[in-house]
Structures are given as structure tokens and as C-alpha cells.
Amino acid sequence: MKISLESLRPCLDGAIPAVVATAAPDGTPNVAYASQVHYVDPEHVALSFQFFSKTRENVLAHPYAQVQVIEPGSFRHFRLKVHYLRTETSGPLFEYMKAQLAGIAERTGMAKVFALRGADIYRVLDIENADPRQQPAPPPPDALLKLRRTLDHLGACDDLAQLADRALAALAHGFGIRHALLAMLDETGGTLYTLASLGYPASGVGAEVALGEGLIGVAARERIPVRINHHTSEYTYHAALCVAAPSSPRIPLPVLANPHSQIAVPLTHGQRLVGVLYAESEQNAFFSHADEDALVVYGRHLAALVVQLAALPDDTEPALAAPPPQPSGPALAVRYFVHDHSVFIDNDYLIKGVAGSILWALLNDYAQSGRRDFCNRELRRDPRLPLPDFGDNLETRLILLQRRLAERCPQIALEKTGRGRFRLELARPLHLDSI
Amino acid sequence: MATPLILTPDQAAFLQGPLSMNVGAVGRDGWPCVSRAQGVIVARDRRTLTLLLSAARGRAVLEALDAGSAITLVASRPATHATLQLKAASATRVATNAAHRTASARCVTAFSDELETLGYGKSVRAALAAILPTDDLVALRFAPEIVFDQTPGPDAGRVLARA
Structure with missing residues (x-):
């Protein structure tokens, strides 16, 4: 029976070193260890090219x-x-192999030695x-079954906030994933921001990752899933956080300091990138090739749901709500920095960017007219907000803002009063200051 | 005539340690081929090696060597990744004996012990014993003509000794 390359994918994860035999023009054989033999497609593998070797x-x-x-x-x-056949020195395959090689290098004590120069593509003939x-070897757990259990747990979601939380919680049931986060692409297309997380001491909601930064950034920039099966310091975010300028406010990503397995899967809908699903584990080789396949499907499903939920029309009237509490006590000092739309409350950083400008607009409307009820449709057209045409960016930014307020400043709250509608609730008076 | 290569005592000792071994050759059709080997014996004078491999597993390599191919042996210590590659223009088959079988079993056990220590799991011993039995051993003798340091890294391929 012909052996398919797909059936050998467990052999191509770098767990046990491979060797490659070649022949010099004079017929002298050479056998060398190959750091990485990467599955490309049913007919091709790629070997890492690190040094000019024999x-x-x-x-x-x-x-x-x-x-x-x-x-x-x-x-x-x-x-x-x-x-x-050829060598690739950039692009999705190169980036994937570079990330995987970092894991392999660290495991084999070669972290300072290995650097990918190219991905050598070979056709498999036999x-x-x-x-x-x-x-x-016994087959790995059925990833299709894991996916089905995950989708069963996800169920029907009415809004994006619910989807974001359930999307991660469902992974725990289906895949046994204990640490994950959902990062959405911002309106500039250059940064992702954390919308929800699972299994971390701090939620990290609002934490940003630049396109191309770490595993999440690479998955977003190249629009490919990236999976590392071993610990590597090269693709952890803690190193990056340590060099961040202390003067620029930055919410730390909530991720593990020393993950031993990581996977980042792009959330794509058609040609559009919506965000990235990231999961990690303290165990080595936690995610299989088949898990990667299943999570790619899950990522596309989530992206379709995000787009679909964001396109639902807003309710025409707000639901009746109990009268809001009257602000009392000392005033909260709200300071807004126009250049990056960052908002500080009593000198503590809250949020920046689109979410910061939304909050500033709401608080100003309230200060000027006492208005509390708002709807998304109006905000989408509000010239004060730096929003692009994509409607769901507003939705996800509002969720982000709502969550950051709940965590950092519960005296200001955005209460949902219907689909696409919310009410500003203030427990304390405000003192607004724009710089 | 070139001076025969004599392995250093350290190289000889390395070849008696727990090793992952693979032997390569080039077939008449120009295709390189490789097979796992399962034991090596260094002669007292450190000039020749007797390499042990399975006849069934190494069929392509053995056919290539019978047809006059050069031989290469890569031996790597799993715990340290220290690796040597030894090449010669030819190798000859010698009759196998009980000592060869004992040597092969010892090498496979040492390899298994090392992998178990490195966390490959307890199943590694039974798996390696099953795939590297001593019942169809072939012994190949060759005198290395060049020795390379093949430890992964930028220095891999450095010549350590040449005949």
C-alpha cells in the first residue's frame, strides 16, 4: 500500500531528529541531521537551511x-x-518554519546557534x-471530535461579547485548552488588541500586539496558523514587554511566561482578517497537526460569526431600565490625550485609540447635555471617532471599553440596553480635562 | 601512499558510547540512501571500524556498497548532540559472529538508556529492541579516511582528521 505523506505528519514535528543523505558530484555519500523536516502539502516537504553545509x-x-x-x-x-526544487527566503512557509525552528533550537540547546536562512522545498517521490x-503508534485523539465538542459548547451567540467569551470557554471543553486569548485586528490593520482571554490571573483585555510581533503577530501578518511544540524564548511576549518604554502606557498581554506549546490561528472571513485565536500550554507537544487543522476551521467559523453578529441591525428603542444611580462623592479626574486618544482616570491609564476616543465622546455628551443613552449607529457616523467603514470594529471596541471600565474603573459603566444600544452609568461625578 | 588514519583515543571512546548511528551510501543509480546502524566496534589499532546493521533494513545501503559505493557513518550522542561523521572509499562485508551480536545488543541498550533519560518514555526500550533485533546482522569493515565534526552548528563539517 502506498504510504501518504499526510500519514507521516506526526514524524514531521521535530520530536525525533531526522537525517538526510545526499551525494557529492564524485559519488561520495553524506549523512547529516536535519533540524526540521516540515510538512508542506501532500507532495512536498521543506528542510530548514541554516548553514552552508555539505x-x-x-x-x-x-x-x-x-x-x-x-x-x-x-x-x-x-x-x-x-x-x-527551490529555496524560499520569505513568506508564510518561511515564517512558519522560522517560528518552529526557534522551538526546536531551544529544545536542542541551539537557541543562539540556529537561524533560518531559507526553507528548502523538496518534492517527495517515494x-x-x-x-x-x-x-x-496509537493514533492521536480525534481532532474532528474535539472540534465538534467545541462547536456544541459554543452554541448560539446573540452578541459579540458573548461570542468572545464562549469561543474561548468552548476550547477548554473541546480541546482541553486552559490558556487562550482572542485578539482582534484594529482599524489601522497594524495592531491586534485583546478582546477576551481564558485562564490567566489578569484578563489582559486591551493588550496590544503589533503585526508581525511574536506568534500572534506572525499568524496575523502571514495569515497562517503557526504552531510551536517546544518552549522558546524567541517567541514569548515577556521579553518584548521588558524592553517597552515605561513612558508609553501598555497593558501587558496576559500570556504564560514559559509556554511549552503555542498555536496562533488567524480568524479569516473570505479575504478579510478579523483577528487571531491564540492558545498555549505548559506541556510540550500539546497541539498536534490535526489540532492545528481543527483550530483553523474553528477560526474561520468564529470569523464568520463575528462578521454576521456585527451586521445585525441595532434595536430601534432602548429597553426600559431602572433609573441610574446619581453620581455622588468626589469627582473622578478624567484626562484625555488627543494625540493618541489615551484616557487616564485619577492618573491611572485606562485605554487609548478608538476605545479612548469613544469614551471621551460619551463623557463629553453627558457633560454637555446629561445624555446617557447611545446607539452604535450614531457612533459609527460620529466624526469625532477615528473609525473606518468596518462596522464590527466599533462593536468590538465597545466591548473592549466596557471590559476595561469594569476592571479598572467600575464607577463608569456601559450597560447594554438592547442590540446596538447602551447606557452610560456614573457612580461618581467627573472632571474632564483634555490635553 | 597516504598515511593511514588512526582515530584518537577520544574518538574511539566516543564511538563506544551511547550513540544514534546512521550509515549512508550512494546507489548505482546515483540515489543516496541511508539506514540506521546498530553497533560499531573499534579495532584495537583504531584504524578500522566494524559496523553492524540489519540486512533487511540496510538492503539499499548494502547493495550500494556491494556495487562499490563509498561509505559514511554518522554517530551522534543524543544527550550532547556531539556528532562525528567518518567516511571511507569502500567497505567490505565480514562474517558475523556471537561477539557482533553481543556488541549490537549492548549498543542498542545504551542508546535506549540514553533516550529514556532524555524523556522519550519507557516505551523506547521495547520499541528499539523490536526494530533493531540482532538476528539478521551484517558486519561491514572499513578504515575511515576522513573524520568530520558534525555537531549541529556553524562548525559542522570541520575536518578533524584525514588519511
């Missing part, structure tokens, strides 16, 4: 090689006859099982 010299002259990979668990050996009498 292997590379040989394949450039004589493009035929044999790669031996090993199945974790059973230790069955498979030999792949491969034909070198696969031989060198241990046909050895039992295969």
Missing part, C-alpha cells in the same frame, strides 16, 4: 536526497526519496516504511 552543497549540485524520519511512540523509520512489522 548537504546544501550536495543538493545544489545533485538534487536527489533521502530523508529518514521517525514516528514518535513506535520509533518506526520511514525513508523519503526527495528531489530538491516513501518506504523501514519497519513494516512494527506496530504503528
Whole structure:
């Protein structure tokens, strides 16, 4: 029976080193360890090119090689006859391999040594099982079943806030994921901001990640899933936080200091990137190839739901609500910085960007006219807000703002009064100051 | 005539340690091939090696060597990633004996012990014993003509000794 390359994906996760045999033009054989043999598609693998090695010299002259990979668990050996085609030095495949190599390098004590120069693409011509009498390793848990359980738990969601929370909670039921976050692409397309998180001491709502920064940023920029199965300091966010300028307010990402497995999956709807789903674990090799497949499907489902929920029309009238409490006590000092729309309350940083400008507009409307009831439709057209055409950015920014207020300044609250409607509630009087 | 290469005592000792070993050759059709080897014996004079591998697993490599291919052996210590590559223009088959089987079993056990220590799990011993049995061993003798340091990193490929 012909062996498919897909069936060898567990051998291609870097758990057990592979070797590659090549021939010099004079017929001298060479065998070397390959740090990374990456599954590209059913007919191709890519090997990491880190140094100008004998292997590379040989394949450039004589493009035929044999790669031996090993199945974790059973230790069955498979030999792949491969034909070198080309080297990629940028783009999605390169970025994925670069991230994975960082994990492999750290595990093998080569963190300062390994750097990816290129992804060498090979066509797989033949696969031989060198241990046909050895039992295969037990199959990994069924990722399709995990996905189905996750979707069952997600259920029907009425609004984006509910979707954001349930999307993460459902992962715990389906995949056993204990740490995850949902980051949405902002209106500039250059930054992602955390909308919801699961399993961290601090929610990190509002924490930002630049496009291309760390695993989340790479997944967003390249629009690819990226999975690392081993601990690597290169793709953790804590190092980046340590060098952030103390003068620029930054909400820390809530992520683990030393994750041993990480996965970031883009949330795409058609051609549009909505955000990134990120999950991590303290265990090595927590996410399989099949988990990656399933989470990619889940990411696309979530993106479609985000777009669909944001497009629902607002309610025409607010629901009747109990009279809000009258502000009392000392005034809260609300300071707004026009250049980055950041808002500080009693000198504590709250939020910036679109969410900051929304809050500033609401508080000013209230100060000038006593108005408390607002609807999203009006805000979308409000010239004071730096919003693009995408409607769901407003929705997600309002959720972000609502959550940051609940965490950092519960004296100011945005209470939902219907679909696309909310009421400003103040427990304390305000002193507004714009700089 | 070139001076025969004599392995250093350290290299000889390394080759008797817990190692992952793979042997390569190039077939008549120009295709390189590789097989896991399961034991190596360094001669007292440190000039020749006797390499042990399974006839079934190493069929392509053995056919290539029978047809006159050069041979390469890569031996790597899993715990340290220290790796040597040794090459020679040819290798000859020698009759296997009980000592070869004992040596192979010892090498496989040492390899299993090392992997178990490194966290590959308790199943590694049974799995390696199953895939590396000593019942169809072939012994290949060759005199290394060049030795490379093949430890992963920018210095991989450095020549350590040449005949």
C-alpha cells in the first residue's frame, strides 16, 4: 500500500531528529541531521537551511536526497526519496518554519546557534516504511471530535461579547485548552488588541500586539496558523514587554511566561482578517497537526460569526431600565490625550485609540447635555471617532471599553440596553480635562 | 601512499558510547540512501571500524556498497548532540559472529538508556529492541579516511582528521 505523506505528519514535528543523505558530484555519500523536516502539502516537504553545509552543497549540485524520519511512540523509520526544487527566503512557509525552528533550537540547546536562512522545498517521490512489522503508534485523539465538542459548547451567540467569551470557554471543553486569548485586528490593520482571554490571573483585555510581533503577530501578518511544540524564548511576549518604554502606557498581554506549546490561528472571513485565536500550554507537544487543522476551521467559523453578529441591525428603542444611580462623592479626574486618544482616570491609564476616543465622546455628551443613552449607529457616523467603514470594529471596541471600565474603573459603566444600544452609568461625578 | 588514519583515543571512546548511528551510501543509480546502524566496534589499532546493521533494513545501503559505493557513518550522542561523521572509499562485508551480536545488543541498550533519560518514555526500550533485533546482522569493515565534526552548528563539517 502506498504510504501518504499526510500519514507521516506526526514524524514531521521535530520530536525525533531526522537525517538526510545526499551525494557529492564524485559519488561520495553524506549523512547529516536535519533540524526540521516540515510538512508542506501532500507532495512536498521543506528542510530548514541554516548553514552552508555539505548537504546544501550536495543538493545544489545533485538534487536527489533521502530523508529518514521517525514516528514518535513506535520509533518506526520511514525513508523519503526527495528531489530538491527551490529555496524560499520569505513568506508564510518561511515564517512558519522560522517560528518552529526557534522551538526546536531551544529544545536542542541551539537557541543562539540556529537561524533560518531559507526553507528548502523538496518534492517527495517515494516513501518506504523501514519497519513494516512494527506496530504503528496509537493514533492521536480525534481532532474532528474535539472540534465538534467545541462547536456544541459554543452554541448560539446573540452578541459579540458573548461570542468572545464562549469561543474561548468552548476550547477548554473541546480541546482541553486552559490558556487562550482572542485578539482582534484594529482599524489601522497594524495592531491586534485583546478582546477576551481564558485562564490567566489578569484578563489582559486591551493588550496590544503589533503585526508581525511574536506568534500572534506572525499568524496575523502571514495569515497562517503557526504552531510551536517546544518552549522558546524567541517567541514569548515577556521579553518584548521588558524592553517597552515605561513612558508609553501598555497593558501587558496576559500570556504564560514559559509556554511549552503555542498555536496562533488567524480568524479569516473570505479575504478579510478579523483577528487571531491564540492558545498555549505548559506541556510540550500539546497541539498536534490535526489540532492545528481543527483550530483553523474553528477560526474561520468564529470569523464568520463575528462578521454576521456585527451586521445585525441595532434595536430601534432602548429597553426600559431602572433609573441610574446619581453620581455622588468626589469627582473622578478624567484626562484625555488627543494625540493618541489615551484616557487616564485619577492618573491611572485606562485605554487609548478608538476605545479612548469613544469614551471621551460619551463623557463629553453627558457633560454637555446629561445624555446617557447611545446607539452604535450614531457612533459609527460620529466624526469625532477615528473609525473606518468596518462596522464590527466599533462593536468590538465597545466591548473592549466596557471590559476595561469594569476592571479598572467600575464607577463608569456601559450597560447594554438592547442590540446596538447602551447606557452610560456614573457612580461618581467627573472632571474632564483634555490635553 | 597516504598515511593511514588512526582515530584518537577520544574518538574511539566516543564511538563506544551511547550513540544514534546512521550509515549512508550512494546507489548505482546515483540515489543516496541511508539506514540506521546498530553497533560499531573499534579495532584495537583504531584504524578500522566494524559496523553492524540489519540486512533487511540496510538492503539499499548494502547493495550500494556491494556495487562499490563509498561509505559514511554518522554517530551522534543524543544527550550532547556531539556528532562525528567518518567516511571511507569502500567497505567490505565480514562474517558475523556471537561477539557482533553481543556488541549490537549492548549498543542498542545504551542508546535506549540514553533516550529514556532524555524523556522519550519507557516505551523506547521495547520499541528499539523490536526494530533493531540482532538476528539478521551484517558486519561491514572499513578504515575511515576522513573524520568530520558534525555537531549541529556553524562548525559542522570541520575536518578533524584525514588519511
